[in-house]
Amino acid sequence: MTETSAGRNTFLEEYSSFEKSDGFRRHAWLRPLREAALSSFKRLGFPTTRNEEWRHTNVAPIANSSFRLPAFDFDRHKVPELANFTFSETECCQLIFINGIFSQELSSAKCLPRGGRMKSLAAALETEKEIVAPWLASLASHEHNAFTALNTAFLSDGAFVYLPPGTVLSEVLHLVFVSTTNGHAIACHPRNLIVIGDRCQAGIVESYAGLDGGRYLTNAVTEIVLGSGAQLDHYKLQRESEEAFHMATLQVLQDRDSHFTSHSISLGGTLTRNDANVVMNAEGAECHLNGLYATRGRQHIDNHTCIDHARPHCDSRELYKGILDDRSSAVFNGRIIVRKDAQKSNAKQTNRNLLLSEEAVVNAKPQLEIFADDVKCTHGATIGHLDEEELFYTRSRGIGLEAARTLLTYAFASDILNSLKFKPIQCQIDLVLLSRLSRSRSS
């Protein structure tokens, strides 16, 4: 697995320059972590399709590319384009990252309730060390995943959110990561740490987008700690450029009676891999993982989820839906672990795929590992086309074939879209989805 590749060599070279940078020296206490992560990466190398976890997702295009660390070069003329990916200030507090680097100027973090923090991780590494240090890299392990290893080796900026116990947020926090390449093949490694205290209620959106096309790599890791009784709605909206690569890990640790809801929407990129791992580490925890992926052309989107029922009396609900057109492909791998003592676990997993063309391919795999005996676990996966009866019924009422297809395709995704409590995000997705559906039909 430790074959050399252009990508591997470039990342090692980039690490050498990173080591000499001010950013690296400023947080000297991270040195052992970064070095350990780098050696994990050297040991692991990029995964190949011989690796079971990566069987249907070939990252050779990343391994064979030379992505460089970006410089902060934001063209002010692109501010209007940025608005396609942000929400209005009245709707949320926003942290904006350009090529993985925080922009104070573009961000609008209004005052959080007393004691709450929302800032760049780079700043938090200096001023919030007492909160950051115990959690950072304690959830997402760099030892088994080459991309998490790379992210950790290059760890320097991203978003940091901390809510003290009892905080109830009325506004959503929006973390925006945009890439602007100016023709350079760049790699960004955003690292987010979200620590939600006991009994908090909050909504957090992560948006990933490309401003001007081009080939680049976003390699993000988000760690979320949820205190007891806390409720978090987490949204991830991936709208990268068409040629972009997007690798992301979401690692969540839930305490007693906490509720975690994830909405993962993947629309962009040429090659995407999302790993969403949730550990329900105390009784009474509940998690909902909702996902929607829509692919076309030769896009490939891989969602690997893992829900770990580590303790008794936890519930999980998972619903992932895919809409695939042209020669695109998708993977859904839903792993559910029920540990030996996790009695009274209740897990339900559903994956549904709608194929709009004969050439699209889906690989769906439930993976249940149940070590307790008093549990309720169900799973189901379907792959199908638009229903002929529904199409005919719709057309028989005067709605044209193309409009009927768009209507029924959109309807397929509607339960995921309607579950989005934060409506501005639904509007953004609607725009992308509907324009894409009508365009692909008319071409």
Next chain:
Amino acid sequence: MLEIENLHAKVEGSEILHGIDLRINAGEVHAIMGPNGSGKSTLAKILAGREGYDVTAGKVLFEGQDLLAMTPEDRARAGVFLGFQYPVEIPGVSNMYFLKTALNEIRKYRGLPELDAMDFLVLAREKMKLVDMDEDLMNRAVNEGFSGGEIKRNEVFQMAVLEPRLAVLDETDSGLDIDALKTVARGINAMRRDDRAMLLITHYQRLLNHVVPDKVHVMIDGQVVRSGGKEFALELEEKGYGWLEETEKARA
């Protein structure tokens, strides 16, 4: 308005319709009765343009146009409406949105301005009264979780909103209790007009007690074997279809 001439059709290789002739003028209500499997529903679906039926001979003219050459949506836009025997559920699409989209497509085709949400709601509320439909059904997904009665009311309600020139109602009476049957019949009667034709497809005579047809046809084994006036339906109710089937066999 509708002229069917010597219509033959196959499904999966076997012939279901063996030469249907039928002529319906504007303002008339015709009923097609017949035993199960006689091809009544096949005829309805062919008129609406369902794929999977192979018309091997004959023609269908709707207001002089070759109906069979039109797409299902163009037939609807031109004014043909099929009330389905078993309408599908469409999860994720609200009844309101579905019907508003349909109506606006039809209005566009007819050169009328589209209705906005408010205007549509006013229209829909007025038409809902025709079939005692609960407004709550408008906000639910199309037919999803509807009771048998609600499904059929919804079909008649859609007809009332879309105002077709020709309505083909396939077993709109099946699965209804007597109160629901009366309600649905009232809705259908309210739609009768001099410039509109209706074709009721039914197995039983009971709908025809409430919606009195101008002509009744009996279809057996893919052919119209006998036609008569409204009193013919009563005769059929009394005697059943058996004697006609016997006569048919004897003739063959």
